[in-house]
Amino acid sequence: MDSSNTKMVAPPEGITGEGFFATKLNDVVGMARANSLWPLPFATSCCGIEFMATMASHYDLARFGSERVSFSPRQADMLMVMGTISKKMGPILRQVYEQMSEPRWVIAVGACASSGGIFDTYSVLQGIDKVIPVDVYVPGCPPRPEQIVDGVMKLQELVRSESVRRRSSPEYQELLASYNIQ
């Protein structure tokens, strides 16, 4: 086992003894969630092409437990918005987000999804955070696959340390209410 290059996810902190291991539920759930984030790609332009490279064998997002790309929002954990979102597309993106079940996370990949990018014009949404809450922003125009992987890893950190009760907290309800969701 020592000679193998395989790197497994480290178990959370806890107390080990003869035949038992005690730790916090938060940590176990967080570890499980963080290492099986099913992505829902919402690719509208060139950032989506970079995402294809990210999923392919060279960069291989499967190493992070995200190989199962879900094309249904109902079975996805992580909405990855890649590309320019026009204002006409805004309500559709929002509907996709609303169809995802909790817990759900959002990554805005690239300048357009994060801020509208170079498209400072009447028809383009100036960042998807105008319609849905975003957890991680990946800069770049388009970002390289390494940056997208970095964004996913940053999200994994968030997921790992998130309290299981966060989604029912008043702060979270307030956040959703500020976007008029639910």
Add this chain to the structure above:
Amino acid sequence: MALENIEIKDQLVAAFGESVFNFQQEKDIFSFEIDAQKNAAIILFLKNNQDLSFHFLTDLCGIHYPDNDDEHQFAVVYHLHNWVENKRIKVKAYLNGTPEIKTISKIFLSSNWMERETWDFYGINFIGHPQLKRILNMDEMISHPMRKEFPMEDAGRTDKDDRFFGRTSINS
């Protein structure tokens, strides 16, 4: 025998007289202006006339000329193509500040969406169009964004400082 400009001109002048004017060869395309009141009749004539038979509508679009006089504020441009002779023409109809023109969607079905697009972006009203509503922009939009007075930048932007985009007159 290829279809010559002079033949197109003669046929049109014989049929419509003063309503067709300002014939000229613009670069590689033969162009002329028409009276906007008679656009449907002229386009139908161009399509159905045995000698001309411009059977294909390549494009239909609007133009805004804010600096022109009141009667020439907008234009609708028709690009027609005769496939047999491989001859293309450009037909231009000028409109006033409240632009209205008859639809040609019954002559060329393809113009249905093009007219909707022209309505969407320029607010040119195509009288008799079966479904004149927005096609590319959001339905909630009330302005016509390709008109020159429309500001290009998004009014709702909050995070973009004009100074970093070269948009301020005073560079201080």
